[in-house]
Amino acid sequence: xxxxxxxxxxxxxxNDFFVGISPSxxxxxxxxxxxxxxxxxxxxxLMLAMGSCTGVDVISILKKxxxxxxxxxIEVSGDRRADFPRAFTRVYxxxxxxxxxxxxxxxxxxIELSEHKYCSVAATVRGSAEIITSYEIVExxxxxASN
Numbered sequence: 001x002x003x004x005x006x007x008x009x010x011x012x013x014x015n016d017f018f019v020g021i022s023p024s025x026x027x028x029x030x031x032x033x034x035x036x037x038x039x040x041x042x043x044x045x046l047m048l049a050m051g052s053c054t055g056v057d058v059i060s061i062l063k064k065x066x067x068x069x070x071x072x073x074i075e076v077s078g079d080r081r082a083d084f085p086r087a088f089t090r091v092y093x094x095x096x097x098x099x100x101x102x103x104x105x106x107x108x109x110x111i112e113l114s115e116h117k118y119c120s121v122a123a124t125v126r127g128s129a130e131i132i133t134s135y136e137i138v139e140x141x142x143x144x145a146s147n
Contacts, residue, residue, distance in 0.1 A: 017130045043088070046125075050091060053121035056116035058095060058107075065106045070140050071098035077124040078129070088129040095135040111135060 006023035014021050016033035031039035040048070051074040063071050078088040093115075096136045097107055111133055115122050122131055 015049035026112060043078075043080075046088075046121075047078065047091075049121045050093060050119075050125060051076040053119045054095075054111070054114045057118045058097075058110045061113060062102075062106060063096070065103070065110070067097075067099060067102050067106050069097055069099040069102065071138075072096070090123070090130045090132060093127055093131060093133045095133070096138065097135065098138040098140050100140055102139070104137060107135050107137060 007105055008023055009021045010020045010030070011021070013029075017037070017039065018029065018030040018032065020028045020030055022028065028045070029039040030045065031037065031041055034041065049093040055072065055074045057074055058074075059069065062072075075094040075096070077092045078104075080086045093109065095111055115131060115133055125131060
């Protein structure tokens with residue numbers, strides 16, 4: 001078992017803000033006042049982490065499979081418990097792949113590999129919430145490409 005520790009640091013910045021410093025040294029403002037809504041909240045960051053983790057896997061696999069992807073978007077949403085802690089009970093991840101002659105089998109396999117083999121965030125979230133994935137393939141034609 002590999003024990004690779006990395007450390008994120010969070011500084012309380014006052015007025016319900018934190019500034020997070022990632023292990024690689026990048027900063028991120030985090031909002032804890034949901035009424036003000038002036039920066040991402042911790043759960044919003046979790047959704048972004050989920051989408052970006054699976055997204056990097058899926059697009060990499062599709063490139064290796066020589067799929068002609070011209071646009072790719074991931075939409076992440078979730079259902080939360082009514083009581084505290086208001087954790088996610090379900091996380092919905094929708095992959096929208098646009099391109100030319102995209103193989104449905106390639107997309108399905110790339111998503112499956114990401115969700116069950118490569119994505120660390122999915123592996124972590126799966127312990128407490130059901131992950132429901134879906135995908136849509138949009139065929140790009142010349143008219144779409146010029147818009």
